[in-house]
Every structure is written in structure tokens, then in C-alpha cells.
Amino acid sequence: MAQSAASRRSLPEPFSMPALRRVGSGAAAALPGPARPSGGRTRPARTAPARGRRPGAVPPRSARPAGVAVGSGGPPAAQLHRGCKALVVRSRGAYPKAPRTAALQIPAERKWQNAAGLLTHVCLHETSSPENPKTYAIVKQLLAEGNVGELQKYFGSRMEFGTAGLRAAMGAGISHMNDLTIIQTTQGFCRYLEKNFSDLKKRGVVIGFDARAHLSSGGSSKRFARLAANTFISQGVPVYLFSDIIPTPFVPYTVTHLKLCAGIMVTASHNPKQDNGYKVYWENGAQIISPHDKGISQAIEQNQEPWPQAWDDKLIDSSPLLHDPYALVNKEYFKDIQKQCFYRNINKETNLKFVHTSVHGVGHKFVQLAFKAFDLSPPFAVPEQKDPDPDFPTVKYPNPEEGKGVLTLSFALAEKDGARIILANDPDADRLAVAEKQESGEWKVFSGNELGALLGWWIFTCWKNNSRDTHAIKDVYMLSSTVSSKILRAIALKEGFHFEETLTGFKWMGNRAKQLMDQGKAVLFAFEEAIGYMCCPAVLDKDGVSAAVITAEMASFLATRNLSLSQQLKAVYDEYGFHITKASYFICHDPKVIQQLFDNLRNFDGKNTYPKSCGRFKVSGIRDLTTGYDSSQPDQKAILPTSKSSQMITFTFANGGVATMRTSGTEPKIKYYSELCAPPGNSDVEQLKKELDELVNALEKHFFQPEKNKLQRQTDAT
Known part of the structure; x- marks a missing residue:
């Protein structure tokens, strides 16, 4: 009572x-x-006065409560x-x-x-x-x-809602993903959408989910998705709730295809098995950026009490506001990505064999359908990893970016069936890793930057070969994040199209792509070094399904020219200049040390002075996206958005090297990304690698100073 x-x-x-x-x-x-309380002193605990007694009066024969x-x-x-x-x-x-x-x-x-x-x-x-x-x-x-x-x-502490939505372990309490926090988050999101869209109750939202589940807490992606749907439907908002597991790219696709107000995907992507997440898309089909994250977060704080019947997700099954877009999107999505299929006859006849792994995630069925849409024979599926399994029993981390450790079963199947190429999706199928068997018999796992170079070259080549308007190139764009390889910039400079870089993350690339498309521009491709690729303009986010099948078509085409992916990558670098990359991180659990490290870089030889050199390498340019400084701009103000809440400095060197130092938003890490960009004709790869190694060593010694700052190296942490 x-x-x-x-x-x-x-x-x-x-x-x-x-x-x-x-x-x-x-x-x-x-x-x-x-x-x-006030330090170690005592303070009396006040009690409400009895009826008829003045406030503060002590009743007869009763002691004032003693403080503790x-x-x-x-x-x-x-x-x-x-x-x-x-x-x-x-x-x-x-x-x-x-x-x-x-x-x-x-x-x-x-x-x-x-x-x-x-x-x-x-x-x-x-x-x-x-x-x-x-x-x-x-x-x-x-x-x-x-x-x-x-x-x-x-x-x-409550989970913080940011531009990436929520991501945390499933379990009890406000710091975990559970029924209550999902309801609270969705209530806030619903109220925020009501303020921004007068037609929300006409257009509605889409909600999808992956196969994650957590037995001990009772949480699962499907359960969370249904609770979120129930929250919206209780307020009269139509919900397009997928009836089965889907890849993350299906949600942004559905938002734009059905002209909805927003989308939610319940997934933790490649995170450990105990985690889950709540990813949000705006009406433009891109992930949200500021100030939406702050507005949604505030609305969540204002709507924490569960609304009536918030827990009863069975109510949605009889609601006329519930719609299932599964069949429609399965049909329309594959129809749209078919527009990126240019060599159907070669696909039909290729003898090239592929292995695919979904790493216990959702990707298997959808990659099979994508191959069918391109008239490619289906890839061999790794049987132990084909079906969704929230325990991810065959891998330590369900992240194909980890490389060979995640691909052990794929290598074995490829050797058995004579496949030369392996395609690996992460559990929500929005990212892609690729490996190719070399003539030596060894397997090469392509980095995100290397596959980005190949896909950028391929997609532009296909566009150029199929474009009838020679002047259209002035409206062609490609994008990559600022910590990714600059290879697209080199291709753009030679071929005549536009290249832009954005801040880290597809939330920035997706929103920028939409802005350009609204201006009548053609955004052919975008990528980030963390194996994320946007190969099809119908999805304004990274999409591992379309990337997988487009990579397969590229490999099939190259096979008719007796070329492997590795050989074509070298050809790209020969033509546009070698781009050698190296990335790593240091662990630091003390925010004060991290702050001091970056402060030292900004006051290197006195107040407000940056380093002029790093070892023997001369610094030719500096961009500080924390303070907004950019030495390359006439007014010395950075063009990219800045944020004082995170640290990020990029150094350009006279030898063509670039190095970015940044803090992680989710982990106690200081990351660095380095690249040596050589002009076309400089084909001494080993010398370039040696020079980049020397630059990285100087960066660590002079800028990170790991011994002085007690930083833990990545190799020591693994």
C-alpha cells in the first residue's frame, strides 16, 4: 500500500x-x-513536527535526535x-x-x-x-x-546516453542494461521525439534487435526491443518492430525507406557477450549527433518512472500500431544494393570460392541472400559459427578486427574446401574483415585501411566505367574519418573527385553524406579504419552485408585478370602512392596524467607552443580538435567540429607522415594512429615501413613519455 x-x-x-x-x-x-553530513562533525536529524506544534519545537520529555x-x-x-x-x-x-x-x-x-x-x-x-x-x-x-x-x-551512476546511445553490461541496476533502464531510456527518447516531430504519431519509428541474451539477468535484445516498442505504442506512436533478428544496417535503411522519424537498434555489436546496447538513428537515417544526445539524455532524466503497463510487452501484439517490416525490408534492401552490382555475368561464372563467418551473430542468412542477389554462388559458412549464439563459444572476443585469432575456424574450412578468400562479419553484421590466401600459403588479413583502399578504388572505377556524363565527377564525393588512411584523398587528387574527412565515427560520416546528397552530390563511399564501410548510399552507416558482397564481386572480377586482392592493393599504391599505417594505444587509469600529457604538448617550449619536431622528424602542421587550433587554416581555426571534453591532436610531418593522438571515449586509453604517405613512384615499401617505425618510436618517446607518465603499452596489456 x-x-x-x-x-x-x-x-x-x-x-x-x-x-x-x-x-x-x-x-x-x-x-x-x-x-x-559535514566532515566528522555531527548534525541533528530533523523530524517533521507533530500536528499543532510549531516547527523546530522539541516535544516534552523527548530528547532531540542525536546526530551521528x-x-x-x-x-x-x-x-x-x-x-x-x-x-x-x-x-x-x-x-x-x-x-x-x-x-x-x-x-x-x-x-x-x-x-x-x-x-x-x-x-x-x-x-x-x-x-x-x-x-x-x-x-x-x-x-x-x-x-x-x-x-x-x-x-x-546511471549509464550515460551519448551519440552512440547506450552500451553496457546486462544486469541489475541503473548502471546496466535491463528492463527498467530500457523503459526509462525509451520514455525519454519518446518525449524528445514528440517535441521534435509534430507528425510522430503518423510516421512512427523502427526497432530492430540482434541475438544477444543474458541468462542470469533475464535480459535479451529481443526483450528490450519489445519493451521499447511497448513504450512508444502506449503513447500512440506507430512502431515498425522487426519480428526476427536483423543486421544493424537494416534499421537506418528502414528509417529512410519508410520515411520514419527515428530508429532504434538493440545491439552491442562486437562487444563481449555480457554487453548490450541501444543505438539511435535520426530521421535522416544517420546516427544521432549533438545536440540530440544531450536533449535525449535530459528527457530520460525527466521520465524515469515507468508509465502504466510499461512492463507488459504482450500488449503490443494486439495493437494496430504494431507493424512488422521484415518481409518488405528483406526485399527492398537487396533490391537497392543490387544497384552496386556491375559484373553479373562474371559473378555467375566465377570459380572463386569464399568462406563466410558471422561469428555467432546475425549475418549468415543475409550474406547468403546478398550473394544470391549478385548471382554469386553462396559462400561456405563456418558451421560452428553460422547460427546465432549469445555465448560466442568459439571466440574470446566476437570481434573480427582482432584478426587471425577470430578466424581460426574460417582458415580451417577454407583450406578444406579450397576457398581463397574469407569474409567475416561482426555479430551485428555492420562491419567486415577480409583475409586472402597468398601464393606462399600464408593468410593475409587486410587492415581496415587496406580494404578501404581497395573498396574505394573499386567503387570509383565502377562509377567511372558506368558514368555517361564526364562532368559528373565534380559532384562525386568520398569520405573517411580523420584517423583513417588518407588513401582516398590521394585517389581523389589524381582522379578529380572530392574527398572529405570527418571526426571519428560513422555518425559524422553518415550525417555529412546526407548533407551532401541533399545538395545533389553523389557520395560513393565512406570508410573508417575500424573495418567499417559504407558502400551503398541507401544505408548511411557502415554495412557489413553490402561490403561483403561487393568485395566478393571485386575479387571475382580481379580473378578474370589473374589478379588477387593483394596484388591489386599494391597496384593501387603504385598508382596513387603507398600509404603505410600503424596504430596502437597506451593504458592510463589516471585522468590527471592524461590531461597533463596533452597540456604538455600544448605548452611544449613555453606557454601555448606546440612541438616543432619529434626526434629527427620536423613538424609541418598541427590540428588540435580540443582547442580548435589548426595551423593549416588562414585564421588558424579548425574546420572540423571541436570538443573540449575529449583530447585529440594531429601532427603532420615534413616527410609526409601523419600522427593523431586521442583519448578513448569509453576506455582508459590514449590511442595513436600514424601513417606515412609517400608520393607515387616511391615503391620501397620496406624502407617506408622502417621510417614509419622510427617516427612511431619517436612519438612514443618524446610525446607519450610512457616511463615518466607510467603508461601501460598495448603489448603489456594483452
């Missing part, structure tokens, strides 16, 4: 707040707020146990009896100066989510144990 107003007024000060919040099945309850110093009351686990015993909710909607103030105190060195804030989060979770018995049981057990450390992990 809900508490009466009188009982709410009698709560001790840490639980006294004027606002009411609806919890559970709709019962009103007071929302606890934190106590305000921070840290008193016994070990923190015991204190939390006493304070939380009453917090285990007996029935949904009931608010627990408030613990004594003394029981709320835990040491100040903990994340909370007292347990009131922690109990607030626990209480909200407990009174809102017994609908999921598994997460409910997890928290209930931790409360019974008084497990401060684990409760802090679960409730210490």
Missing part, C-alpha cells in the same frame, strides 16, 4: 522531500534524498545491511520503512558520503522492477548480504 501523508511527514531528514514520485504499480511514495558522525555505526557492510533490510520490497508499490539515520552513515571515502543516495537508487529500482524476477533477485540478495561494493557498481 502507499504511505499516508502523515507517515511521509514523519520520515527522518534523509528521507524527507516535498516531491512525490509514482513507483511500481502507481502508488505514491516519497523520494528519499541524501543527508548532508560520518563513519560511525560499525563496518559499512553492516551499516548498509541494517539500513537496507527494510528495503526489500514485500509487494510492488510498497515503500520501505525508512532506516534510522545512524544506519545510513558509511565512510566518506566511499562514492557516497552516506548511504542515503545509494538507498535512493536501490529503492527506486526495487519498487519499480520486481516485474523482472531475475534482476530483482540479484539486488535482493545483495541487500541481504549488505554488499556495498557490488551495490555501488549497480547503482553508483
Whole structure:
């Protein structure tokens, strides 16, 4: 039952707040707020006055409540146990009896100066989510144990909604992906869309999901997608919910194809098996960028109480607002990517064999259909990895970017069946890794930059061979991220089309591509070094399905010229200049050290001075996207968007080398990306590699200073 107003007024000060919040099945309850201790001093806990007594008066023959110093009351686990015993909710909607103030105190060195804030989060979770018995049981057990450390992990901080949406481990609490946090996120997103689209209830949204699931917490991509759909439908918003697992690219495709307001994909892509995510697309079919992330985040904070019937996802099955786009999109998507098929006769006749792995993800069926759409014989599927499996049992990390370690089974199958090329998608099929057997018998796994060079060359060549308008090239564009190889720039300079670089991530490339397309430009291709490729303008995001089949057609065509992918890559570099790349990172868990490292680079030889050299290598240009400085611009202001919340400096060297140092937004890493761009004709690859190695060594020694800053190298971390 809900508490009466009188009982709410009698709560001790840490639980006294004027606002009411609806919890559970709709019962009103007071929302606890934190106590305000002052160092080691004591502070009396105020109590609400009895009826008819002036505020602050002490009733006759009763002592004023004694304050309790921070840290008193016994070990923190015991204190939390006493304070939380009453917090285990007996029935949904009931608010627990408030613990004594003394029981709320835990040491100040903990994340909370007292347990009131922690109990607030626990209480909200407990009174809102017994609908999921598994997460409910997890928290209930931790409360019974008084497990401060684990409760802090679960409730210490809410997942931050950013331009990439959400990504975290599945489990209990506001720091994890679970039924409650999905409902809260979707409620905020729904309210934000209502503010931005007057026709939201006419156009609707699309929601897709992959095959991830987490047995111990009861979470799964499908469950989360249905809860999200239920949230929108409860507000009268049409939802196009895929009835089965799909590749991530299907969601942005559906947004633009059906002219919807937004899209949601529930996936954690190539993350470890315990993770899941909530990826958001805007009406233009691209991932959201600022300020949408901030607006959605604020709306989530304002809509945390589950709406009526929020938990009952079965309600959507009988709703006229629910639509299944699966059959339509399966048909239209493959029809659209067929526009990138230029050598159908060669595809039909090729003897080239391919192996494909979906790494226990969703890609198998859709790559098979893509090959059929291009009249290619289906690739051999790695049987152990063909079907979706949320445990990813055959790999340590389900990320084909890891290279040969993920491709062991693919190599074995290729050797057995005589296949020369391996195509590997990540679990949500938005990225692609490619390997090719060399004449030596060894397997070469192409880097993201190398495959980007090949696909860029191929897609432009196909466009040029099929374009009837010789002047159309002035409206042709290709894009890549600023930390990716500059090979597309070299091709563009020689061939006459436009090249642009964007900030890291397809959210930037997708939005820029849409802007250019709206201006009547043709964006043929975009890529990032992290094996992401946009080969088809119908999808404004990386797409591992279309990239796989287009790579297969390219390889089939080259085979008719007795060329391998590796040989063609060398031909591209011979014509446009070799681009040798090297990337790595250092681990640093101290934000102050990271800040000081970058501050030192900005004040290298005095205040506001950048390095003029790095070892023997002369610096010819500097771009700092944290401060907005760019030495190459007339006004010395960077053209690309800047952000003071992240560190990113790019150094250009007189020898043609480029090196970017940046912080990771999700991990305690300082990453670097280096490239040596040689002019056409310089074919001494080994000498170029040696020079790049020397540049990287100088970068590490003089700019990173790992010993001084106590940085952990990538090789030491793996």
C-alpha cells in the first residue's frame, strides 16, 4: 500500500522531500534524498513536527535526535545491511520503512558520503522492477548480504546516453542494461521525439534487435526491443518492430525507406557477450549527433518512472500500431544494393570460392541472400559459427578486427574446401574483415585501411566505367574519418573527385553524406579504419552485408585478370602512392596524467607552443580538435567540429607522415594512429615501413613519455 501523508511527514531528514514520485504499480511514495553530513562533525536529524506544534519545537520529555558522525555505526557492510533490510520490497508499490539515520552513515571515502543516495537508487529500482524476477533477485540478495561494493557498481551512476546511445553490461541496476533502464531510456527518447516531430504519431519509428541474451539477468535484445516498442505504442506512436533478428544496417535503411522519424537498434555489436546496447538513428537515417544526445539524455532524466503497463510487452501484439517490416525490408534492401552490382555475368561464372563467418551473430542468412542477389554462388559458412549464439563459444572476443585469432575456424574450412578468400562479419553484421590466401600459403588479413583502399578504388572505377556524363565527377564525393588512411584523398587528387574527412565515427560520416546528397552530390563511399564501410548510399552507416558482397564481386572480377586482392592493393599504391599505417594505444587509469600529457604538448617550449619536431622528424602542421587550433587554416581555426571534453591532436610531418593522438571515449586509453604517405613512384615499401617505425618510436618517446607518465603499452596489456 502507499504511505499516508502523515507517515511521509514523519520520515527522518534523509528521507524527507516535498516531491512525490509514482513507483511500481502507481502508488505514491516519497523520494528519499541524501543527508548532508559535514566532515566528522555531527548534525541533528530533523523530524517533521507533530500536528499543532510549531516547527523546530522539541516535544516534552523527548530528547532531540542525536546526530551521528560520518563513519560511525560499525563496518559499512553492516551499516548498509541494517539500513537496507527494510528495503526489500514485500509487494510492488510498497515503500520501505525508512532506516534510522545512524544506519545510513558509511565512510566518506566511499562514492557516497552516506548511504542515503545509494538507498535512493536501490529503492527506486526495487519498487519499480520486481516485474523482472531475475534482476530483482540479484539486488535482493545483495541487500541481504549488505554488499556495498557490488551495490555501488549497480547503482553508483546511471549509464550515460551519448551519440552512440547506450552500451553496457546486462544486469541489475541503473548502471546496466535491463528492463527498467530500457523503459526509462525509451520514455525519454519518446518525449524528445514528440517535441521534435509534430507528425510522430503518423510516421512512427523502427526497432530492430540482434541475438544477444543474458541468462542470469533475464535480459535479451529481443526483450528490450519489445519493451521499447511497448513504450512508444502506449503513447500512440506507430512502431515498425522487426519480428526476427536483423543486421544493424537494416534499421537506418528502414528509417529512410519508410520515411520514419527515428530508429532504434538493440545491439552491442562486437562487444563481449555480457554487453548490450541501444543505438539511435535520426530521421535522416544517420546516427544521432549533438545536440540530440544531450536533449535525449535530459528527457530520460525527466521520465524515469515507468508509465502504466510499461512492463507488459504482450500488449503490443494486439495493437494496430504494431507493424512488422521484415518481409518488405528483406526485399527492398537487396533490391537497392543490387544497384552496386556491375559484373553479373562474371559473378555467375566465377570459380572463386569464399568462406563466410558471422561469428555467432546475425549475418549468415543475409550474406547468403546478398550473394544470391549478385548471382554469386553462396559462400561456405563456418558451421560452428553460422547460427546465432549469445555465448560466442568459439571466440574470446566476437570481434573480427582482432584478426587471425577470430578466424581460426574460417582458415580451417577454407583450406578444406579450397576457398581463397574469407569474409567475416561482426555479430551485428555492420562491419567486415577480409583475409586472402597468398601464393606462399600464408593468410593475409587486410587492415581496415587496406580494404578501404581497395573498396574505394573499386567503387570509383565502377562509377567511372558506368558514368555517361564526364562532368559528373565534380559532384562525386568520398569520405573517411580523420584517423583513417588518407588513401582516398590521394585517389581523389589524381582522379578529380572530392574527398572529405570527418571526426571519428560513422555518425559524422553518415550525417555529412546526407548533407551532401541533399545538395545533389553523389557520395560513393565512406570508410573508417575500424573495418567499417559504407558502400551503398541507401544505408548511411557502415554495412557489413553490402561490403561483403561487393568485395566478393571485386575479387571475382580481379580473378578474370589473374589478379588477387593483394596484388591489386599494391597496384593501387603504385598508382596513387603507398600509404603505410600503424596504430596502437597506451593504458592510463589516471585522468590527471592524461590531461597533463596533452597540456604538455600544448605548452611544449613555453606557454601555448606546440612541438616543432619529434626526434629527427620536423613538424609541418598541427590540428588540435580540443582547442580548435589548426595551423593549416588562414585564421588558424579548425574546420572540423571541436570538443573540449575529449583530447585529440594531429601532427603532420615534413616527410609526409601523419600522427593523431586521442583519448578513448569509453576506455582508459590514449590511442595513436600514424601513417606515412609517400608520393607515387616511391615503391620501397620496406624502407617506408622502417621510417614509419622510427617516427612511431619517436612519438612514443618524446610525446607519450610512457616511463615518466607510467603508461601501460598495448603489448603489456594483452
